[in-house]
Amino acid sequence: MPTPHLHRRSFATFAVALTVALQAGAAQDPQVDGGVAAAQPIDESPFPASTAIAEGVSPEALARLEALVRGFVDQGQVVGAELQVIVNGxxxxxxxxxxxxxxxxxxxxxxxxxxxxxxxxxxxxxxxxxxxxxxxxxxxxxxxxxxxxxxxxxxxxxxxxxxxxxxxxxxxxxxxxxxxxxxxxxxxxxxxxxxxxxxxxxxxxxxxxxxxxxxxxxxxxxxxxxxxxxxxxxxxxxxxxxxxxxxxxxxxxxxxxxxxxxxxxxxxxxxxxxxxxxxxxxxxxxxxxxxxxxxxxxxxxxxxxxxxxxxxxxxxxxxxxxxxxxxxxxxxxxxxxxxxxxxxxxxxxxxxxxxxxxxxxxxxxxxxxxxxxxxxxxxxxxxxxxxxxxxxxxxxxxxxxxxxxxxxxxxxxxxxxLGAPFDPNQLAPPHDDYLGYYRENDEDLYRGIIEDGDELALEVLGRGVVALDYAGEDQWKIRMNPGTVLAFQRGEAGEVTGYAIGDHREYRFEPDADLPGAEEVVAKVLAAHRLDLLADLGPMRRTGTIEIASVNMEGELTTLTAWPDRFRVDSITGESFERVAFDGEVLRSETSATEFEVLEGERAAWARTDHLLAHFGDLSRWHSSLRVIQRLSDDGVDVLIVRAGDTSGPATTLYIEAETGLVRRVDSFALIPGMGRMGQSAEFGDFRDVSGMQLPFATKIELANPIIGEIRVVIGQTELGVDVPEGSFELK
Missing domain, CATH: 3.40.710.10 (DD-peptidase/beta-lactamase superfamily)
Incomplete structure (x- = not known):
């Protein structure tokens, strides 16, 4: 049976739906902020106080608006907020x-x-x-x-x-x-x-x-x-x-x-x-x-x-x-x-x-x-x-x-x-009805309907995750663009079989039973790239250049890698710098805009899996679960589409050559201060043999936010067995 071709077509419906998500991602796990609320009027306001009924506004709808904003604070979606509604002055x-x-x-x-x-x-x-x-x-x-x-x-x-x-x-x-x-x-x-x-x-x-x-x-x-x-x-x-x-x-x-x-x-x-x-x-x-x-x-x-x-x-x-x-x-x-x-x-x-x-x-x-x-x-x-x-x-x-x-x-x-209806998510069927993998046809790269914290969400690989809000009758609105609706269909037994966005249809599928298992994939990647040789070769330092064309910026990159689980990445662009290091237990960061800090939560989770060892080393050490979702053909090469996680949250997806185990691409997310969670796609090229290891010397990173756009990294020098000063992996 021929292998389906990898289909990278980008649909306009998804482009519209993800516009905002590409900048900041969907909402994270809500956390109670502990803030307080105040609603006392300001003396001598230029807009005298009135009531909703007096100004022809629904008191119930106004109360829902205030509850929404109050909830943003209670859930930690904002630190603080002030809200004012003025009608007829x-x-x-x-x-x-x-x-x-x-x-x-x-x-x-x-x-x-x-x-x-x-x-x-x-x-x-x-x-x-x-x-x-x-x-x-x-x-x-x-x-x-x-x-x-x-x-x-x-x-x-x-x-x-x-x-x-x-x-x-x-x-x-x-x-x-x-x-x-x-x-x-x-x-x-x-x-x-x-x-x-x-x-x-x-x-x-x-x-x-x-x-x-x-x-x-x-x-x-x-x-x-x-x-x-x-x-x-x-x-x-x-x-x-x-x-x-x-x-x-x-x-x-x-x-x-x-x-x-x-x-x-x-x-x-x-x-x-x-x-x-x-x-x-x-x-x-x-x-x-x-x-x-x-x-x-x-x-x-x-x-x-x-x-x-x-x-x-x-x-x-x-x-x-x-x-x-x-x-x-x-x-x-x-x-x-x-x-x-x-x-x-x-x-x-x-x-x-x-x-x-x-x-x-x-x-x-x-x-x-x-x-x-x-x-x-x-x-x-x-x-x-x-x-x-x-x-x-x-x-x-x-x-x-x-x-x-x-x-x-x-x-x-x-x-x-404007007379819009209000449909609360608590009226929705269980999320489990919808969770799974969807595609247009056998050649199409999968999309995921996943849970993102307590919310149902659409995940598009390398682009972003957008929260969905229930609109009744198995229809879910994309929160950042509520005019776009996913209308789910069910089979005779009541199971969800797919969804439609306008005329575009996606069908739910289960990964084929004959696809390789996680252990086989881990072994193939390790055998292809042989980063385990670092155990004898000693720590590796790589230096190169960074180019961000959209903002006319160039910089320098230095990475330090020690088998099996220590790494450090130092980058300098213009007058800005960023340092991230992992000593096998704790992830630390320091930038020109923020002080030294121990990374925790979602930011740590994504940073911990965005480096050489997590891409080309022992995948089982860095990813809690691995599952092959699809086998597709890309320019005549069979590629395994491997998800490093299930549908309980957003996850990294790796593109691995089925025969050689070479990792060609990784779709994941970055949590960027001021922009939030953002989809990113990293394509690796110019693989060279370095003392038995297969390492990429060119990487193209495509960020979903067009302001940043494409980042190119070119490695100029690789050194093995380097001396590592004490505390390097602790940012000391």
Whole structure:
């Protein structure tokens, strides 16, 4: 019987479904945070208190929204949160939950000050519309009119509008690995773009770009004749009464007393990386991410846009400019949303949630889309939504960088303002009904329906894991994009036989009984790579280079390996470094951003199996269980698809040549601070004989997050029997 061919086709349905998961993964095991909740009103709020019933909102739906956010804290999905719902200019819910600073047990309170990161961008957009109204700037002006160093081949065609719509061709950031303080000011940040080769012709594609917004901030300074911070303060913050906002959190700023500490990581893995006692995170105002504000203050800014550019009786933005800014651009964002039937679009430095206009013909032009909400989010976990038809604003702020809870909040907001139904998971059949392996056909690489903590989830190899929420009648919604539904089918005996996503179908299968067992696979890999020879050859040191093309970074890598179970990995890229070491019992880590620490939990589990010994050594020592799921053909070579785990959680998958035992590829996960759990696929090549061992000298690592993208590692030197200083495997 011929071996099926390895089928690596990527389906659009999965690409959409996993957009958010690729950045941060699904939720981790929930842990009780121990925080406290507070819901007392703030004195002299610009939005007087009211009730849900008085403002025409379902009290039950509002209570579910608050319970959802409170649950995020109780389960450790965020460190702290503040939530406010404003309808018709009146606050019907304003609560605070968890910790403002967990280490000092300072509770979150209404009126806390958050760094809203990318929610600064709409203020830069507002400033530019004001300058356009002042006849000092035009949308179609080339950037080179204000910044002469843009008057160069490849950059002359970049306009103000290109940068306002993220279509200028600049990358996400040019600040990665740079010392921000050494740049001095925003003009120096903008000047970094002068030496950059654009990723595409301006106007031909969308690429979210902090660099583009910081360049616009420099334009504001030139056009206004003063600092961008002074312009934003005088023309936006002061007229709106945003007295509890600051564009630079200086050391003596009075708002530090209510500022939230910042955390990065993932649920149950939050690490503080800034507190109000620390120096400013930004030495000067960055228009891409520098604003600190309370919920009330940011709501005042959103109210300006809800009121079509008017603040009370004073007009700050012309109505035509408001309409232009809130018009969807030609490129939808590759992001999921919890708002029912909606997709995420982008206007002019404003995020938009749109649906086809009522009565629009099927396949109608993109211009025929209704904006059901607008606003923005920030990467530290802050969100603002405005629902113009309901005259409603919702602000959900956390200080937990990497949280993906905003999409779940969106689903609750859909129930509040867009009529979305609510289907609790407790009504679902047992998870065991669905757990297993699925594929489109015999040549297709498997997908897994697994448990991820207490939740049912879809795992796509090398890409990510997304949580599923029950929607009734054997249908499960992808949490990060609830418009995508897995509809499971059952056989005559009631057993689950597969699922469909639209027209695409996956069929459940059991691994063939004649596939090799775990012991045979372990023996084949050990015989192929012979890392056990290190027992006599002594410790091995390998040095090489790292290249991350997407952010123009190069670095150095050094690994130290000692049979059977000790390893160390040291990497340096730019001004950043990371060290991970395992002494056979304890895994330790140290980076340029975090202090020395003993790794535990999920982060330790993935790091412990992401190294040479776990890939090419005695697999049974590093992986608790191994099972061959499939035998597929890849370019004429039979490959065993081996899962290092069952369906009780996400697992590593190894691709092993059936005849030789050579490991060609490993799909696994990495837990990255600030981004959470992320799928990764490592392909090994350029195998060479080193004293009887078969070792790869080239590795291509594809991370699911497009900001990082592809990492290439090339080994230049391998040394055997090296002297290992005492404490090397303990990071001493």
């Amino acid at each position: 009146r606050s019907i819910l304003h609560g605070a939950y968890g910790w403002r600073d967990r280490e000092s047990e300072t509770p979150m309170e209404p009126g806390s000050v958050f760094c809203v990161r990318s929610m600064t961008k709409p203020l830069i957009g507002t400033a530019l519309w004001m300058l356009i109204g002042d006849d000092l700037v035009e949308l179609d002006d080339p950037v080179s009119k204000y910044l002469p160093y843009f008057d160069a081949e490849g950059l002359r065609d970049v306009t103000i509008e290109h940068l306002m719509t993220h279509t200028g061709g600049f990358p996400y950031s040019l600040l990665v690995g740079r010392d921000l303080a050494s740049l001095g000011d925003i003009q120096a940040v903008a000047a970094l773009g002068a030496d950059y080769t654009l990723d595409f012709e301006p106007g031909s594609a969308f690429q979210y770009s902090d660099q583009g917004t910081d360049t616009l901030t420099a334009v504001i300074e030139v056009a206004s004749g003063g600092s961008a911070a002074d312009f934003v303060r005088a023309r936006i913050l002061e007229p709106l009464g945003m007295e509890e906002s600051t564009l630079l959190m200086t050391e003596g700023n009075a708002l530090r007393a209510r500022a939230c500490s910042k955390y990065a990581g993932a649920p149950g893995e939050w690490k503080r990386f800034w507190s109000p006692q620390d120096p400013p995170l930004f030495p000067f105002f960055l228009g891409s991410q520098g604003l600190y504000a309370t919920l009330d203050d940011y709501a005042l800014f959103m109210q300006l846009w809800l009121d079509k550019g008017r603040a009370g009786r004073e007009r700050l933005i012309r109505p035509a400019y408001v309409r232009k800014a809130l018009r969807p651009g030609p490129f939808p964002l590759p992001a999921g949303t919890g708002l029912p039937g909606a997709r995420v679009d982008y206007g002019h430095l404003m995020e938009l949630w749109t649906r086809p206009e009522e009565g629009a013909a099927e396949g109608a032009a993109e211009a025929e889309r209704e904006v059901v909400a607008f606003g923005h989010n920030g990467s530290d976990g802050t969100h603002a939504w405005v629902f113009p038809d309901s005259r409603a604003m919702v602000l959900y702020f956390t200080q937990s960088r990497g949280t993906m809870t905003g999409v779940q909040v969106e689903e609750a907001l859909g129930e509040l303002f």
